[in-house]
Amino acid sequence: MMSLVAQLRGKLAVKAKPARGKLGDPVFSGLVFLAAFSIIILMALMVYKLAQVAMPSIREFGLGFISSSEWDPVKEVFGAEPFIYGTIVSSLLALIMAVPLSLGIAIFLSQFAPRWLQSPLGFVVELLAAIPSVVYGLWGIFVLAPFLGRTVEPFLSDHLGFIPIFAGPVYGVGLFAASVVLAIMILPTISAISRESMRNAPREQKEAAQALGATPWETVRIAVLPLARPGIIGAVILGLGRALGETMAVTMLIGNRPEISASIFAPAYSIASVIANEFAEVTAGLHMAALVELALILLVITLLLNLLARLLVQKTGSRALRKGGR
Amino acid sequence: MAGSITTNNLSASFGDIRAVEGISIEIPANKVTALIGPSGCGKSTFLRCLNRMHELVPGAHASGEVIWDGKNIYAPEMDATAVRRGIGMVFQKPNPFPLMSVADNVSAGLRLAGVRKNKAAMEEIIERSLRMAALWDEVKNKLGKPGGSLSGGQQQRLCIARALAVEPDVILMDEPCSALDPASTQKIEDTIEELKSDYTIVIVTHNMQQAARVSDFTGFLLTRESGEPGRLVEHGTTSKIFTMPDRKETENYITGRFG
Ligand SMILES: Nc1ncnc2c1ncn2[C@@H]1O[C@H](COP(=O)(O)OP(=O)(O)OP(=O)(O)O)[C@@H](O)[C@H]1O
Ligand SMILES: [Mg+2]
Numbered sequence: 001m002m003s004l005v006a007q008l009r010g011k012l013a014v015k016a017k018p019a020r021g022k023l024g025d026p027v028f029s030g031l032v033f034l035a036a037f038s039i040i041i042l043m044a045l046m047v048y049k050l051a052q053v054a055m056p057s058i059r060e061f062g063l064g065f066i067s068s069s070e071w072d073p074v075k076e077v078f079g080a081e082p083f084i085y086g087t088i089v090s091s092l093l094a095l096i097m098a099v100p101l102s103l104g105i106a107i108f109l110s111q112f113a114p115r116w117l118q119s120p121l122g123f124v125v126e127l128l129a130a131i132p133s134v135v136y137g138l139w140g141i142f143v144l145a146p147f148l149g150r151t152v153e154p155f156l157s158d159h160l161g162f163i164p165i166f167a168g169p170v171y172g173v174g175l176f177a178a179s180v181v182l183a184i185m186i187l188p189t190i191s192a193i194s195r196e197s198m199r200n201a202p203r204e205q206k207e208a209a210q211a212l213g214a215t216p217w218e219t220v221r222i223a224v225l226p227l228a229r230p231g232i233i234g235a236v237i238l239g240l241g242r243a244l245g246e247t248m249a250v251t252m253l254i255g256n257r258p259e260i261s262a263s264i265f266a267p268a269y270s271i272a273s274v275i276a277n278e279f280a281e282v283t284a285g286l287h288m289a290a291l292v293e294l295a296l297i298l299l300v301i302t303l304l305l306n307l308l309a310r311l312l313v314q315k316t317g318s319r320a321l322r323k324g325g326r
Numbered sequence: 327m328a329g330s331i332t333t334n335n336l337s338a339s340f341g342d343i344r345a346v347e348g349i350s351i352e353i354p355a356n357k358v359t360a361l362i363g364p365s366g367c368g369k370s371t372f373l374r375c376l377n378r379m380h381e382l383v384p385g386a387h388a389s390g391e392v393i394w395d396g397k398n399i400y401a402p403e404m405d406a407t408a409v410r411r412g413i414g415m416v417f418q419k420p421n422p423f424p425l426m427s428v429a430d431n432v433s434a435g436l437r438l439a440g441v442r443k444n445k446a447a448m449e450e451i452i453e454r455s456l457r458m459a460a461l462w463d464e465v466k467n468k469l470g471k472p473g474g475s476l477s478g479g480q481q482q483r484l485c486i487a488r489a490l491a492v493e494p495d496v497i498l499m500d501e502p503c504s505a506l507d508p509a510s511t512q513k514i515e516d517t518i519e520e521l522k523s524d525y526t527i528v529i530v531t532h533n534m535q536q537a538a539r540v541s542d543f544t545g546f547l548l549t550r551e552s553g554e555p556g557r558l559v560e561h562g563t564t565s566k567i568f569t570m571p572d573r574k575e576t577e578n579y580i581t582g583r584f585g
Contacts, residue, residue: 115384204421208485210382212435212492213411222434226425 050296057289065293071258073278078290080297082258086268087298090175090250091243093264094182099236101183102190106232109191110198111220122195129188137252140181145172145253148180153265168263171255175268178254182246186239193238197231198224237309244302247272271298329355329395329495329526331376331413336390337555338371338380344555345371349390351545351561355495358518358527360541360564362534364579367547368556369530370418373498376528377413378406395495411439414489418501420481422488424474428465431473431484432456435492451491459487460517479510486517490525497521499529503536515540534580538568546576 051058057065057078068079109122149172160166205223214222225232255267256277271294282288331353338346346368353359361369374380375388378399392399399409414435422431432452436443443451452469456462461483465476473484482502489497499518503511518527518540531537537544545561560573571577 202421204417204419205423207379207382207415207417208421208423208488209434209438211377211379211410211415211417212438212488213407214438215407218438222423222426222438226423 050292054289054293054296056286057293073287076286080294082260083269083271083274085260086270090179091240093179094243095240097183098187098190102187105191106195106198107220110195125188126192133248136181136185137249140249140253145177148172148177164262165264170265173253174255174265176264178250181249181253182243186242189242190235190239193235194232197228201227233312247276251276332393334391336375338375338388341385347555347557349558351558353528355526357542358522358540359543360537361530361545362537363547367549369547370500373500373530376498377410377415411492412494413496414494416485416489416499416502418504420478420485422473422481422484426473427470428473429469432487432491455487455491458490459483460513461487479506496526501530548575
């Protein structure tokens, strides 16, 4: 009996000491949990609501919605293929252009730029990310698209026209112009984040390479890039996410024609653009449902690509850790 | 003579701050020369001037001469990367390339130098380098494992093997054992003993016994007053420096350390 009391008292004493922390702890962790959980609820609710509104279209067209390319609000026939195509291709083209350039910028800023140049140049790059997309769109339509249509596109189609993607008439405005603007828009995201991960490359690693007689570029290749890889992949994912969802600039430049052409100079359409262009004039239920289903598809594409990329990062990241750890 | 290094009035600074000044020392070939001195006296800085690593630190600058194999490595026509290939370095903290395999770590320097060899020849060099670094028996079954998966002592010997694979004349070691346990330290000291017939070795160490054990010659560096650059107080054979140094400071430092 005595011992039980003593035990209890001991327990209480132990418990009583960090009382403040103990009381604050559950409250805090509860709040944090709630915050995190509310995101999931919100997400689920959104998907549910969207699916509900889209239901008529899902019922009417089924899986054919994805593979049909006819989009006619008057006849009430809706197919998403050209939009899916335009969204994915413009984003991938943007990535193809932006990734090498961004990595070049990141490598220069983190490894080679003299100190006095690093912050101003980095600041300018980050500033690019802050420009509203309507400004990009406006610049794109009045400056970039005419320029591309006058110089780059004719050049490519003259010299590489035998490849179908560069063949055909050039308009200026089209899939290519939209991709170029997208590339410029995601450039700061990708370069800023990969610069950060390259900057964290340990000095010891660089010195190891340098002491073996590595040139500056070789040093980057063997001592900086391998460890920065997960960060670079993360940067590319973020850039891709931004490209997939970008609406304003793409709408202004892509040509807004729901067609799939072999040529990248031809006009096209993207999911975000068609939603932005048509939601205001929606009258009939089915049209509305089809637009919302498009939104759902964009959500799914984004989620899938994010998931895929995350898996990729986790794999390389954990492998790097496993290998790097003692 | 191949592998010998002579410095003439070598000074090095970080920006406006002088770290070492006026160091003239002869480092004979195929011998082990130890550099000792209190923390911050410029041993690492001096060592890094010997293979032009010092100038890679932003704002860092070196002046004076370093004559290696009859040529001043700071002469304008000298290629710094070639110098670093001929004068290898092992750092205080083991720094293998963590994601590269053990074998690739060893051959990294050769591949960087553009040496093209067939697989068998490459494997032979890898094995020989690892044997010289006393690591072969421990890693021969995990040559494909990443360098980062070895123990700290093994990693340091891997770094030695990596430095040896390019067949340098000189190997500079900056406190190569300070992060290691006694057993690994013992192994590396044995390795140094073996290497010295083929290589010139310069080793910075805080461990007096280690300097006494492994080196033939010893140089003592000191910062006389804080803010002053480090200077070479005295150098000579290890037995002389440790038994009857000419300078009072040297004696104080050595006996102070021994207690
Ligand atoms: N990157 C640097 N920038 C500025 N000053 C530096 C730098 N590295 C070293 N120093 C200075 O140069 C002097 C010599 O440093 P060094 O690292 O060569 O000393 P050390 O003898 O190797 O010391 P330890 O035994 O602690 O390694 C010190 O005063 C140090 O503060
Ligand atoms: Mg040091």
